[in-house]
Amino acid sequence: MFYEYHEQLRAEAIAAYPNEAVWLITPGECRRVKNVSTEPTLTFRVGKRAMASAMQRGLLAIAHSHPDFPACPSAADMRGQISSGVPWGIVSTDGETAAEPIWWGEGIERPPLIGRGFRHGIADCYSLIRDYYLLELGIDLPEFPRDWEWWHKGEDLYRDGFKKAGFRVIEASEAKAGDVWLAQLRSKVPSHGGVLLDGGLGLHHPSTTNAVDASRISRREPLARWQHHITHWLRHEAL
Numbered sequence: 001m002f003y004e005y006h007e008q009l010r011a012e013a014i015a016a017y018p019n020e021a022v023w024l025i026t027p028g029e030c031r032r033v034k035n036v037s038t039e040p041t042l043t044f045r046v047g048k049r050a051m052a053s054a055m056q057r058g059l060l061a062i063a064h065s066h067p068d069f070p071a072c073p074s075a076a077d078m079r080g081q082i083s084s085g086v087p088w089g090i091v092s093t094d095g096e097t098a099a100e101p102i103w104w105g106e107g108i109e110r111p112p113l114i115g116r117g118f119r120h121g122i123a124d125c126y127s128l129i130r131d132y133y134l135l136e137l138g139i140d141l142p143e144f145p146r147d148w149e150w151w152h153k154g155e156d157l158y159r160d161g162f163k164k165a166g167f168r169v170i171e172a173s174e175a176k177a178g179d180v181w182l183a184q185l186r187s188k189v190p191s192h193g194g195v196l197l198d199g200g201l202g203l204h205h206p207s208t209t210n211a212v213d214a215s216r217i218s219r220r221e222p223l224a225r226w227q228h229h230i231t232h233w234l235r236h237e238a239l
Helices: 003-016 048-057 075-084 125-137 157-164 223-229
Strands: 022-026 029-033 061-067 088-093 102-104 117-119 167-170 180-183 192-196 201-204 212-217 219-222 230-236
Touching: 003 022, 003 029, 003 061, 003 088, 022 048, 029 048, 061 075, 075 088, 125 192, 125 201, 157 167, 157 180, 180 223, 192 223, 201 223, 219 223, 223 230
Parallel strands: 061 088
Antiparallel strands: 022 029, 022 061, 088 102, 117 212, 167 230, 180 192, 180 230, 192 201, 201 219
């Protein structure tokens, strides 16, 4: 998406380092605008006049850079994207080089369920559950804005979020294909999850200690190896 602007985004991200750069994309134009945040090395904010002008021309997307941070969205990024209603992009840079921009949100094609690389907030275990429910069951689950390693920061995102999304806890003996399982891995709360498939298989996207890891791919595998980590079984109200 917006490949014609990728070189511009990368070059201007490096030029803005160590501050975050921000761009507003409108028909035929990708314009870098001033980051008016009081902490521009940590976050970005677009001025009211610049945003109003872009909205008048037809805002298509918002992009910003992540200096010295992986190309995955923060919870604030995810909330901003949802609020804007347009795709967002991130360009990760160390001041000398910049990675290819990544995009997420409305209008972005969802990758295949099997074989996608790990990128927290965009292609992680909840993203996979959410995509499975939409593509296979026609159920559109809400997004859960989340920071990397939220499970170590006092949040109980999965138990709180799935309850609000219309799931109820069921017994393991009741579980059938399409139900969600939650697992606890090196954390005080459930921090991983997947979907039960026919034949005792589980669909899930394992992670590592890195927020972005292309080698950690979503997969379908026997669920037996995960049984001792599973803490909850959940069923959606529509099933």
